[in-house]
Amino acid sequence: MQAYELVQNNTASPTLPQVPRRPKKPPHRRFEYKYSFKGPHLSQTDGSIPFWIHTGNAIPSADQVRITPSLRSQRGTVWTKNRVNFEHWEAEVTFRVSGRGRMGADGLAVWFTTAQGLDGPVYGAADQWNGVGVFFDSFDNDGKKNNPAIIVVGNNGNLVYDHQNDGTTQALGTCLRDFRNKPYPVRAKITYYKKTLTVLINNGFTPDKEDYEFCTKVDNMVIPTEGFFGISAATGGLADDHDVLSFLLFRLSEPGQQPPPPESEIPKEEKDKYQEEFQNFQQELDKKKEEFQKEHPDVQGEPIEDLYETVNDREIRQVFEGQNRIHLEIKQLHRQLAMILDEQRRYVSVITDEVGKKGANAESGQLDVQHLGSVVATQQEVLKNLHELRNSFHESLKQIGSVQHQGNAGGMGTYETIQHFNDIKEHLHTVKRDVEHLVQRNVPVWILPF
Ligand SMILES: [Ca+2]
Ligand SMILES: [Ca+2]
Numbered sequence: 001m002q003a004y005e006l007v008q009n010n011t012a013s014p015t016l017p018q019v020p021r022r023p024k025k026p027p028h029r030r031f032e033y034k035y036s037f038k039g040p041h042l043s044q045t046d047g048s049i050p051f052w053i054h055t056g057n058a059i060p061s062a063d064q065v066r067i068t069p070s071l072r073s074q075r076g077t078v079w080t081k082n083r084v085n086f087e088h089w090e091a092e093v094t095f096r097v098s099g100r101g102r103m104g105a106d107g108l109a110v111w112f113t114t115a116q117g118l119d120g121p122v123y124g125a126a127d128q129w130n131g132v133g134v135f136f137d138s139f140d141n142d143g144k145k146n147n148p149a150i151i152v153v154g155n156n157g158n159l160v161y162d163h164q165n166d167g168t169t170q171a172l173g174t175c176l177r178d179f180r181n182k183p184y185p186v187r188a189k190i191t192y193y194k195k196t197l198t199v200l201i202n203n204g205f206t207p208d209k210e211d212y213e214f215c216t217k218v219d220n221m222v223i224p225t226e227g228f229f230g231i232s233a234a235t236g237g238l239a240d241d242h243d244v245l246s247f248l249l250f251r252l253s254e255p256g257q258q259p260p261p262p263e264s265e266i267p268k269e270e271k272d273k274y275q276e277e278f279q280n281f282q283q284e285l286d287k288k289k290e291e292f293q294k295e296h297p298d299v300q301g302e303p304i305e306d307l308y309e310t311v312n313d314r315e316i317r318q319v320f321e322g323q324n325r326i327h328l329e330i331k332q333l334h335r336q337l338a339m340i341l342d343e344q345r346r347y348v349s350v351i352t353d354e355v356g357k358k359g360a361n362a363e364s365g366q367l368d369v370q371h372l373g374s375v376v377a378t379q380q381e382v383l384k385n386l387h388e389l390r391n392s393f394h395e396s397l398k399q400i401g402s403v404q405h406q407g408n409a410g411g412m413g414t415y416e417t418i419q420h421f422n423d424i425k426e427h428l429h430t431v432k433r434d435v436e437h438l439v440q441r442n443v444p445v446w447i448l449p450f
Helices: 002-012 268-295 311-360 362-410 415-446
Strands: 028-031 052-056 065-068 075-080 088-098 107-113 130-137 149-156 173-176 186-193 196-202 213-218 228-234 241-253
Touching: 065 075, 065 228, 075 241, 088 107, 088 228, 107 186, 107 241, 130 186, 149 196, 149 213, 173 196, 228 241
Parallel strands: none
Antiparallel strands: 028 241, 052 075, 065 241, 075 228, 088 186, 088 241, 107 130, 107 228, 130 149, 149 173, 173 213, 186 196, 196 213
């Protein structure tokens, strides 16, 4: 009671300072599709990316842009076709850097620069850039065992990138992150808001897209007011695949300040060009849909997007189907086992009865022996069934083992799947042990001395 009063007193106390806790309003965020790309229709049939250009060894496809393939000495870039002039912005880049080696090279860069760095020595893009580069540097050039790392380097057009020291002498911000060969795509959120550049990283360990953690921040950073966004990558003697799944740009504006209407800052001429480009894209897509529906009249009416399936989707679907089958089989086996156990119990009780009677009535011995003989035969049949059941469990275990192995070899996106398989395996082991136990327990029953 006293504690309660104390609490009451405390909350009512006028001496406690009342700190107004008004969280800072986040900036208004608007998606800018003309400076973005993403699947599933990332590239057009001619291999181009709407509103973007690509150079060098970059290979756009429906789901991603392979900035470089894992071959030696490759360079690739993608750049927005048009300049961006937002005061504040946020870029979300989703990518995979993957290679067979314990080490890879060279790295991937995200750019905002006054000119498109179409080709050059800095992760595939031009040196002496004017603007900012966020580098995902895989290879440890200076041998300080501090790569892979993420570094931010600003440049006014005069600086020559210090490649031999992994840019450490020029870095405005940095963090160590191993972004190579992750089970899920790695995501970088680069925000430029009120003269502060912030880099957040989702390191690709979970399917949770919003699982970002802080990497680095550069305060009082002044970058050009107009520029192009770009992504570049390069390989060296070692080579990784550098795949970008999406680049999403958002225009940020301070809360309360309305962003200008989307079209007002673009000259009419350019606007018409965009419109035409988009319409062409749309027409091509509609044409493809029509063609598809002509070729596949049976699937007419279904949403067209669902008809296509990526390799990943297919793998996941197959795994789930496999799990469903296993689940059904386990249920079936459980049912059979329950039936056998029921039967077993009946026979045991019959035998017990008969043995009891036999002791009391020695005269009907001949009949009993006949009866018990058939009981023993049935018991042997039951035992055989149990053995078969056990073998079938064993077979399931072997199959799961091999599927799990494939899953491991497949690599990406199979972490939880393997966990599921482990659970099922564990479960089957328990069932197997129970069955074995049962078989052993049954032995004394059918060799009962008559
Ligand atoms: Ca390096
Ligand atoms: Ca280094």
